[in-house]
Amino acid sequence: xxxxxxxxxxxxxxxxxxxxxxxxxxxxxxxxxxxxxxxxxxxxxxxxxxxxxxxxxxxxxxxxxxxxxxxxxxxxxxxxxxxxxxxxxxxxxxxxxxxxxxxxxxxxxxxxx
Amino acid sequence: xxxxxxxxxxxxxxxxxxxxxxxxxxxxxxxxxxxxxxxxxxxxxxxxxxxxxxxxxxxxxxxxxxxxxxxxxxxxxxxxxxxxxxxxxxxxxxxxxxxxxxxxxxxxxxx
Numbered sequence: 001x002x003x004x005x006x007x008x009x010x011x012x013x014x015x016x017x018x019x020x021x022x023x024x025x026x027x028x029x030x031x032x033x034x035x036x037x038x039x040x041x042x043x044x045x046x047x048x049x050x051x052x053x054x055x056x057x058x059x060x061x062x063x064x065x066x067x068x069x070x071x072x073x074x075x076x077x078x079x080x081x082x083x084x085x086x087x088x089x090x091x092x093x094x095x096x097x098x099x100x101x102x103x104x105x106x107x108x109x110x111x112x113x
Numbered sequence: 114x115x116x117x118x119x120x121x122x123x124x125x126x127x128x129x130x131x132x133x134x135x136x137x138x139x140x141x142x143x144x145x146x147x148x149x150x151x152x153x154x155x156x157x158x159x160x161x162x163x164x165x166x167x168x169x170x171x172x173x174x175x176x177x178x179x180x181x182x183x184x185x186x187x188x189x190x191x192x193x194x195x196x197x198x199x200x201x202x203x204x205x206x207x208x209x210x211x212x213x214x215x216x217x218x219x220x221x222x223x224x
Binding site for chain 2: 004033035040041042043044045048056058090092101102103104105106107
């Protein structure tokens with residue numbers, strides 16, 4: 001069974017631009033969560049989607065948004081990029097919402113110049 | 114707010130000895146706890162978990178201990194191996210809440 005895939009793996013953008021990251025969960029998994037990882041901050045929860053609905057949202061500004069499609073694939077979008085948005089963005093999928101064990105993708109490394 | 118805290122950013126142990134990684138939490142609603150291991154350039158992978166109805170869960174060389182009254186959990190690795198060198202994240206959740214992660218502890222096991 002294929003694992004969680006994320007595209008692209010690496011991305012370089014400039015301040016003010018916007019970016020869309022994609023995540024394909026493990027087949028059969030309906031819950032997708034997004035996390036931001038920065039040095040010293042660990043994994044910060046962004047949001048979770050289940051059955052195309054945003055179930056939970058972390059403490060991030062409105063520039064961060066996401067959505068989930070009927071096939072459970074998910075995208076997250078960051079508008080008006082800031083230097084501080086440079087981070088590793090991780091997607092995780094699980095059969096059910098975040099209570100259970102999550103399976104992580106390799107992440108997308110975003111660099112904002 | 115950091116509801117899950119890993120106060121040691123790094124830990125170094127000798128091969129064959131015990132590694133003890135600690136984690137504290139503040140939210141008493143958390144009832145499920147997990148440890149993840151992360152190698153560079155890879156996403157975290159699930160290691161071991163424990164429900165709040167237990168105080169210990171063991172899986173091979175890995176044991177997680179939960180002290181609910183102290184809101185503290187720890188991961189013991191015995192014996193430690195060089196391949197265990199990675200960043201370890203503690204995570205906690207409850208049925209209706211998102212999963213919260215600690216900042217991670219970088220474990221280095223020296224041969």
